[in-house]
Amino acid sequence: MVDHAFPQEEVRAVYRAIRERRDMRHFAGGEVAPEVLRRLLEAAHHAPSVGFMQPWRFIRIRDAALRRQLHDVVQRERVLTARALGEREDEFMRLKVQGLLDAAELLAVSLADGRDKHVFGRRTLPQMDLASASCAIQNLWLAARAEGLGMGWVSLFDPAEVSALLGLPEGAEPIALLCLGPVHDFYEEPMLQRERWARREPLSALVFDECWGRPSDLFPTSSSVEPA
Known part of the structure; x- marks a missing residue:
């Protein structure tokens, strides 16, 4: 299978822009x-x-x-x-x-x-x-x-x-x-998070499997709390 991924340095740059925007x-x-x-x-x-x-x-x-x-x-x-x-x-x-x-x-x-x-x-x-x-x-x-x-x-x-x-x-x-x-x-x-207006929701609370409200097995319970 052909690897279409960018070089790792470029991949990291894309994710950095997303996280630091x-x-x-x-x-x-x-x-x-x-x-x-x-x-x-x-x-x-x-x-x-x-x-x-x-x-x-x-x-x-x-x-x-x-x-x-x-x-x-x-x-x-x-x-x-x-x-x-x-x-x-x-x-x-x-x-x-x-x-x-x-x-x-x-x-x-x-x-x-x-x-x-x-x-x-x-x-x-x-x-x-x-x-x-x-x-x-x-x-x-x-x-x-x-x-x-x-x-x-x-x-x-x-x-x-x-x-x-x-x-x-x-x-x-x-x-x-x-x-x-x-x-x-x-x-x-x-x-708005810094000013305590609201906080980012944990991703695990927003991703479901098969139907609304069913927790996704992508996020084990032990890892459900995400950093701010």
């Missing part, structure tokens, strides 16, 4: 060289997509005034989200949830208009357009970590407001504002 909220200004940004977007564009629909669209936002307008949209939703959290409102408001004004680059990601014509893989699961675009974002995220750049996915916004600001056509749908750029340090653990 963080949703960054603190940025160090600076810039992202155009050739690096092109590489990152190329990585995103090589993501898998259901029916090869390639539903992702990226808008690079460099205008300072537009950034401030988007920041205001996020801030309004931040307040509304905090209120919806009830007893955790104050705790949430202490979290830094975005870096739109600090990051070197800001990319808006939208689902393309005309997605309804893509029936392959979407007839019963129309949300596969979002799943496909999320794969593109993850590709970009992992490539950014390998390049030493931080990235944060901001989803606290009213889609209609963002659509209007960015001039999206009817049928297009914004799903992310991506803050991208140099950072002083990468968090040793996910920020």
Whole structure:
């Protein structure tokens, strides 16, 4: 049988990027060289997509005034989200949830208009357009970590407001504002875990055999507790 595996050093690099990727909220200004940004977007564009629909669209936002307008949209939703959290409102408001004004680059990601014509893989699961675009974002995220750049996915916004600001056509749908750029340090653990907002679930609690809820024999009981 042909061994299609990468050399071990390259395998370790892939797993390192996965484990050390963080949703960054603190940025160090600076810039992202155009050739690096092109590489990152190329990585995103090589993501898998259901029916090869390639539903992702990226808008690079460099205008300072537009950034401030988007920041205001996020801030309004931040307040509304905090209120919806009830007893955790104050705790949430202490979290830094975005870096739109600090990051070197800001990319808006939208689902393309005309997605309804893509029936392959979407007839019963129309949300596969979002799943496909999320794969593109993850590709970009992992490539950014390998390049030493931080990235944060901001989803606290009213889609209609963002659509209007960015001039999206009817049928297009914004799903992310991506803050991208140099950072002083990468968090040793996910920020929300560090801030005690939530913890990573043990993998053994999320993998089943044969049917929902049946523990997988991949994870013996003695090894069910995973490191943070």
